Amino acid sequence: MYKLIGTRDTRAFRVMWMLEELAQPFESVHAAPRSNGVVEFNPSGKVPVLIDDGTPITDSTAIIQYLADRHGKLTHKAGTLERARQDSLTQFLLDEYDAVLWTAARHTFVLPAELRVSGIKDTLRWEFQRSQEILKQRAGDGPFLMGNMMTVPDIILTHCLEWGQAAHFPIKECWLGKYWDIMRERPAYKRAEAR
Incomplete structure (x- = not known):
């Protein structure tokens, strides 16, 4: 299961929405930008952070494109x-x-x-x-x-x-x-x- 760190009123919403569109279960960890729970995964302190199989992925656009590519939805195939x-x-x-x-x-x-x-x-x-x-x-x-x-x-x-x-x-x-x-x-x- 994915773990998403961030708050609804930040760019983390983009990831929440993408996960909902993909019907993927995820754990949501409410953490404000630059808080301790965020900085340990992203030195800039920015949210969102998506944890997938223990690996943190930062930056909302990178995350949602990764999810789209991984699940083969809401994206066109790379190289086209x-x-x-x-x-x-x-x-x-x-x-x-x-x-x-x-x-x-x-x-x-x-x-x-x-x-x-x-x-x-x-x-x-x-x-x-x-x-x-x-x-x-x-x-x-x-x-x-x-x-x-x-x-x-x-x-x-x-x-x-x-x-x-x-x-x-x-x-x-x-x-x-x-x-x-x-x-x-x-x-x-x-x-x-x-x-």
């Missing part, structure tokens, strides 16, 4: 053009959504107060909106980002949209709001959310 497109979309989301939101979080509550730059958030909101326009051009015909098949990028994007709403980064693209609503109605998402 579909997988190259999927990986490209994953990187786009990490660069243009996740990184923007993480920078906003750092300048809101992570960095020491004297190092925070509050004015940066206006720039980040602009980037978040611009990324929505670009994503519209990159997304498939739906209902998922890659078309008819849900993949790793869908988990990343849905989590980033949730994070963005909590940070008051609005969803400006109508299609994206509808997509987000559909993704949050998935039974596995609701099970992960209820944990």
Whole structure:
């Protein structure tokens, strides 16, 4: 059985959701970032950490892609053009959504107060909106980002949209709001959310 270390309000949610989508049992260990229970497995203190057969795996995207590959679901096969497109979309989301939101979080509550730059958030909101326009051009015909098949990028994007709403980064693209609503109605998402 997998062991997942982290909290629901962090990127650990991505892993919880992936495990629910895969119908894989797991033990959930509630541990805050940089706590002793985390640092022993990840020196940076970041969550999530997935323990598989005694081996810790860190970083949410690496974990969910590992799980998708291992169980042969929610991913295209490595070495295919579909997988190259999927990986490209994953990187786009990490660069243009996740990184923007993480920078906003750092300048809101992570960095020491004297190092925070509050004015940066206006720039980040602009980037978040611009990324929505670009994503519209990159997304498939739906209902998922890659078309008819849900993949790793869908988990990343849905989590980033949730994070963005909590940070008051609005969803400006109508299609994206509808997509987000559909993704949050998935039974596995609701099970992960209820944990």
